[in-house]
Amino acid sequence: MRNLDPVRTHEDSVLDLQGVAVHLGGRAVLHGIDLSLRPGEFVGVIGPNGAGKTTLLKIILGLLRPDEGTVQVAGRDVRAARSLVGYVPQSFAPDPDLPLRARDLVALGLDGARWGFSLGGARRRAKVEEALSWVDALHYADQPVGRLSGGELQRLLVAQALISDPRIVLLDEPLANLDLRSQGDVVALVGRVAHVRGVTVVLVTHDMNPLLSVMDRILYLARGQAALGTVDEVVRGDVLTQLYGHHVDVVRVHGRILVVGGADAESLTCGTCDG
Amino acid sequence: MLGFIESLLAAPTVAPALLIGSLVAVTSGVVGVFVVLRGQSFAGHALGDIGTTGAAAAYLGGLPALYGFVGVGVLGGLAIEGLGERARERDVATGIVLSLMLGVGALLLYFMTQRTNATGGPVAILFGSIFTVDPSIMLPVALFSLLALLLLAFLYRPLVFASVSPQAAQAKGVPLQGVGLLFMLALAIAVEESALVAGALLSTALLIGPAASAVRWTRQIGAAAALSALLGLLAVSVGIALAYQSYFWPPGHRGWPVSFFIVLLVLTEYLLARLLPARAARRVLPRREEAA
Amino acid sequence: MGLWQTLFPSGLFTASFMQNAWLAGTAVAALSALVGFFVVLRGATFVAHAVPRASFAGAAGAVLAGGDTVLGLAIFSALSALGMAALGTRRDQGQTTALVLMAALGLGSLFLALGGAYAPEVYALLFGQIVGIGRMDVYAILGLLLLALAATALLYRPLLWSSVAPDVAEAKGVPRRRMEILFLLLVALAATAAVPIVGALLSFSLMVGPAAAAAYFGRSPGQALGIAVLIGILSIWLSLVFAYDTGLPVGFFVAAVTAVFYGLGRLWAHLWQIERGRGQVPV
Ligand SMILES: Nc1ncnc2c1ncn2[C@@H]1O[C@H](COP(=O)(O)OP(=O)(O)OP(=O)(O)O)[C@@H](O)[C@H]1O
Numbered sequence: 058m059r060n061l062d063p064v065r066t067h068e069d070s071v072l073d074l075q076g077v078a079v080h081l082g083g084r085a086v087l088h089g090i091d092l093s094l095r096p097g098e099f100v101g102v103i104g105p106n107g108a109g110k111t112t113l114l115k116i117i118l119g120l121l122r123p124d125e126g127t128v129q130v131a132g133r134d135v136r137a138a139r140s141l142v143g144y145v146p147q148s149f150a151p152d153p154d155l156p157l158r159a160r161d162l163v164a165l166g167l168d169g170a171r172w173g174f175s176l177g178g179a180r181r182r183a184k185v186e187e188a189l190s191w192v193d194a195l196h197y198a199d200q201p202v203g204r205l206s207g208g209e210l211q212r213l214l215v216a217q218a219l220i221s222d223p224r225i226v227l228l229d230e231p232l233a234n235l236d237l238r239s240q241g242d243v244v245a246l247v248g249r250v251a252h253v254r255g256v257t258v259v260l261v262t263h264d265m266n267p268l269l270s271v272m273d274r275i276l277y278l279a280r281g282q283a284a285l286g287t288v289d290e291v292v293r294g295d296v297l298t299q300l301y302g303h304h305v306d307v308v309r310v311h312g313r314i315l316v317v318g319g320a321d322a323e324s325l326t327c328g329t330c331d332g
Numbered sequence: 333m334l335g336f337i338e339s340l341l342a343a344p345t346v347a348p349a350l351l352i353g354s355l356v357a358v359t360s361g362v363v364g365v366f367v368v369l370r371g372q373s374f375a376g377h378a379l380g381d382i383g384t385t386g387a388a389a390a391y392l393g394g395l396p397a398l399y400g401f402v403g404v405g406v407l408g409g410l411a412i413e414g415l416g417e418r419a420r421e422r423d424v425a426t427g428i429v430l431s432l433m434l435g436v437g438a439l440l441l442y443f444m445t446q447r448t449n450a451t452g453g454p455v456a457i458l459f460g461s462i463f464t465v466d467p468s469i470m471l472p473v474a475l476f477s478l479l480a481l482l483l484l485a486f487l488y489r490p491l492v493f494a495s496v497s498p499q500a501a502q503a504k505g506v507p508l509q510g511v512g513l514l515f516m517l518a519l520a521i522a523v524e525e526s527a528l529v530a531g532a533l534l535s536t537a538l539l540i541g542p543a544a545s546a547v548r549w550t551r552q553i554g555a556a557a558a559l560s561a562l563l564g565l566l567a568v569s570v571g572i573a574l575a576y577q578s579y580f581w582p583p584g585h586r587g588w589p590v591s592f593f594i595v596l597l598v599l600t601e602y603l604l605a606r607l608l609p610a611r612a613a614r615r616v617l618p619r620r621e622e623a624a
Numbered sequence: 625m626g627l628w629q630t631l632f633p634s635g636l637f638t639a640s641f642m643q644n645a646w647l648a649g650t651a652v653a654a655l656s657a658l659v660g661f662f663v664v665l666r667g668a669t670f671v672a673h674a675v676p677r678a679s680f681a682g683a684a685g686a687v688l689a690g691g692d693t694v695l696g697l698a699i700f701s702a703l704s705a706l707g708m709a710a711l712g713t714r715r716d717q718g719q720t721t722a723l724v725l726m727a728a729l730g731l732g733s734l735f736l737a738l739g740g741a742y743a744p745e746v747y748a749l750l751f752g753q754i755v756g757i758g759r760m761d762v763y764a765i766l767g768l769l770l771l772a773l774a775a776t777a778l779l780y781r782p783l784l785w786s787s788v789a790p791d792v793a794e795a796k797g798v799p800r801r802r803m804e805i806l807f808l809l810l811v812a813l814a815a816t817a818a819v820p821i822v823g824a825l826l827s828f829s830l831m832v833g834p835a836a837a838a839a840y841f842g843r844s845p846g847q848a849l850g851i852a853v854l855i856g857i858l859s860i861w862l863s864l865v866f867a868y869d870t871g872l873p874v875g876f877f878v879a880a881v882t883a884v885f886y887g888l889g890r891l892w893a894h895l896w897q898i899e900r901g902r903g904q905v906p907v
C-alpha cells in the first residue's frame with residue numbers, strides 16, 4: 058500500500074496494522090494493509106461498497122482475526138486491549154417500550170461487560186453525567202431510548218463509546234441516517250471530544266465532505282488496498298487512479314470534493330450526492 | 333412390500349387417517365412457508381394451544397369441536413395480530429394471549445372433569461389422534477382447507493411483498509394491517525383443523541417443520557410451498573404406516589404413537605435440510621428487512 | 625366484616641398446605657419474574673413457553689424409566705435450552721424453538737404411550753399442584769430460587785447489554801452467542817423450579833405476564849425488574865386467595881390476573897404517549 062506518511066514507531070502510535078490480509082469466502086477482502094495512527098488524530102475511512110471498511114473495523118475490534126499480519130492497539134494485542142477501543146455501531150433502533158433510559162445505555166458502556174450488579178453508586182452516576190455532558194445529552198438523560206430521534210441516539214452511542222476512556226473510537230457510518238445539519242453536528246462533536254480528550258477517531262463514511270474541516274488524515278480503501286495521508290496527499294487523480302486500478306478524476310467545486318470514476322461506473326464514488 | 337401396503341390400506345382406520353392427514357399436511361405445508369417467511373412460528377404454535385381451549389368450550393357447550401377450534405382460534409389470531417406491530421411487542425402480545433387462553437383452558441378442563449368425572453375427554457382434546465377421527469368431519473375439514481388455500485392464493489403477491497419488505501410494500505400502497513389480518517385468518521384455519529384431527533403437537537410440527545426444510549432447499553416461494561406440502565405428505569403417510577406397523581413392536585404390542593413418528597420424520601427432514609443445503613452460502617429466501 | 629371473612633377465610637393462612645402454597649408460590653413468582661424480565665427484553669416469549677413445556681417430556685421419561693420426575697424435568701429443560709441454542713440462527717429463532725419443542729413433545733408422547741398406564745403425576749406437571757406440595761418441596765424451591773438469584777445477579781449487566789445493544793456488547797467482549805446460551809440455561813433453571821410447583825402452563829404465565837407489564841411501568845432496567853417481581857408476587861397472592869375462595873384452578877387466576885396487569889401497562893403507556901403528544905414532555 059502507499060503509506061504517504063513517514064513510518065512511525067510503536068511508542069507514539071495507538072493503532073498499528075502491519076501486513077494485514079483477510080480472506081473471506083475465498084477472496085482477499087483486504088491485503089497488504091500497513092497503517093499506524095497517532096493519539097488524538099481524526100481519520101476518515103472512505104471507499105466504495107464492498108471495499109472492506111466494515112471488515113477493517115472488525116479486525117481492529119478483535120472480532121475477526123486477520124489471516125496475515127499483526128494488529129496492535131497501544132502496543133498490545135487487540136484482544137488484550139479491548140477496553141482501549143470504543144465502538145459506535147452502524148445501526149441501533151431500540152423499541153419504544155424498552156425500559157431503558159438514556160443514562161442506562163451510557164452506563165452500560167462503563168461496566169456493561171462486568172459480572173454482577175453495579176455497586177458504583179455516586180461515583181458511577183457522576184461519570185455517566187459527565188459523559189452525557191460531553192455529547193450535550195443531559196437534558197434527555199432520563200428519557201426512554203426508544204423514543205429518541207436518530208441524532209439523539211447517535212450522541213448517546215458516542216457517549217457510550219467514550220465513557221470507558223478509550224484511546225481509540227471506531228464509528229461505522231454514523232452519518233448514514235442523518236440530515237446534513239445533524240451530520241455536521243455529529244462530526245463537530247466527535248471532532249471536538251476527540252481533540253479535547255486526545256482520543257483517536259476512526260470514522261467510516263461514504264461522503265468525505267462533512268469531514269473535511271475536522272479530518273486530520275484520510276484512509277482511502279479500494280480493491281482491498283488502502284492509501285493513508287492528508288486529503289491533499291490522497292484525494293488526487295494519480296493516487297486514486299492507482300488505487301482503483303483505472304482512471305479516476307478528482308474535482309473540487311465550491312470547497313467540496315467529487316471523485317469521478319472513468320468509464321467504469323461501478324467504482325464511481327460519489328463525493329457529494331446531495332447536489 | 334406391496335403386501336404390506338395392501339394390508340395397510342385394508343385396515344379400517346388407516347385409509348381415513350391417510351386421507352385426512354394428507355389434507356392437513358398439504359394445507360399446513362403451504363401456509364407454513366409464509367409463516368416461516370414472516371417469522372410467525374410462535375403465533376402458529378400458539379394458535380394450536382389456543383384452539384384447544386376453544387374445543388373445551390365447545391365440548392362444554394355441546395357444540396362440535398371443529399367450531400370451537402376454528403372460532404376461538406380465529407379470535408385468538410386476530411387478537412395476536414391486533415395487539416402487536418413491532419417484532420418484540422408482537423412476541424410479547426402473542427405470549428400474553430396464549431397465557432390467558434391456557435389459563436381459561438385450565439378452567440374449562442376443570443369444569444369438564446367436574447361434569448363428566450372422567451379425564452378421557454380432556455386428554456383426547458390435548459393429544460388428538462389421527463386414527464380416531466370422526467369420518468363426518470372430513471367434509472368440513474376439506475372445505476376449511478380450501479378456504480385457507482383460496483385466501484392465500486388471493487393474498488399471494490401483496491403477502492409476499494409485505495413479508496419481505498414491509499416498508500416498500502406500504503409505500504406502494506399494500507395495506508399491511510389488512511394483509512396481516514387476512515393471513516392470520518388463513519393461518520388460524522389451517523392450524524385449528526390440523527389441531528383437531530392430529531392434535532396440537534402435530535399441528536405445529538406440520539406447520540413449521542416441512543416449511544423450514546423447504547425454504548432451505550429452494551429459493552422460490554411457489555416452489556417452496558409445493559416442496560413443503562410434499563415433505564408434509566411424506567412425513568404423514570410414512571408416519572401413519574410406521575404407527576400401523578408398530579402394533580407388532582414391543583413392548584406390549586400396544587402400538588407407538590403416530591405423533592411420535594410424524595414428528596421424528598419432520599425433524600429428520602429438517603436436519604437433512606440443515607446439513608445438505610442447496611447452496612450453503614445463498615440464503616433461500618430474500619432477507620427480511622430488519623427493524624434496524 | 626362479612627366480606628372480609630368471605631375473602632379471607634381463616635384456613636387461607638392457617639392450613640399447613642396453604643402455608644406451603646404461599647411460601648412456594650411467592651418464591652416461584654419472584655424467580656419467574658426475574659428471569660421473565662430478560663425474556664421480555666429479548667423478545668423470547670416463545671422460549672419461555674417452550675422450555676417448561678419441553679421439560680414435561682422429561683418427567684414422562686422419568687416415569688417410564690422409574691426415575692425422579694424432577695430430575696427428568698431438569699434434564700429435559702436444560703437439553704431443550706441447549707438444543708435451541710445449538711440449532712438457532714439469528715434470523716429464525718422461532719422455527720428452531722418450535723422444532724426443538726416438537727422433538728421433546730414427540731418423545732414425551734412416546735414415553736407416555738410406552739409407559740402404558742395413564743400417568744397422573746405427569747399430567748399434574750402440566751397444570752401444577754400448588755396446593756398439594758409438602759414442606760420439603762418448599763425448601764427445594766427456595767434453594768433453586770437462591771441459585772437463580774445468584775445467577776441473575778452475576779449475569780445482570782452483560783446480559784442486559786447483550787440484550788439491548790448486541791453489536792456494541794459483542795465488540796466490547798460480551799459474545800452474543802455465549803449470552804444466548806446462558807440466557808436459555810437461566811430459563812431452564814426457572815422452569816425446573818417452577819414446573820413441579822405450578823405446572824408448565826402456569827410457569828409460562830408467571831414468566832411472561834409480570835415482566836411484560838413491568839416493561840410499561842418501569843423506565844429503567846432496575847425499576848422494571850423490581851416492578852416485575854412485585855407484580856409477579858402480587859399476582860400469585862391474589863390468585864391463591866381467589867382460588868381458595870372459589871375452589872377453581874389457580875392457573876386460571878394467575879393467567880387472568882397477569883393479563884390484567886399487562887392490559888393496565890399498555891393503557892398506562894398509551895396515556896403517557898397521549899400526554900407526550902400534547903407537548904408535556906416530562907424531563
Ligand atoms: N463473512 C463473509 N464471507 C464472505 N465474504 C464476506 C464476508 N463478509 C464480508 N465479505 C465480503 O467482503 C467484502 C468487504 O466487505 P465489507 O463489509 O468490509 O465492505 P464495506 O466496505 O464495509 O462495504 P459497505 O460500504 O457496503 O458497508 C465484500 O465484498 C463482502 O461481500
Ligand SMILES: [Mg+2]
Pocket residue numbers: 110111112
Ligand atoms: Mg460496511
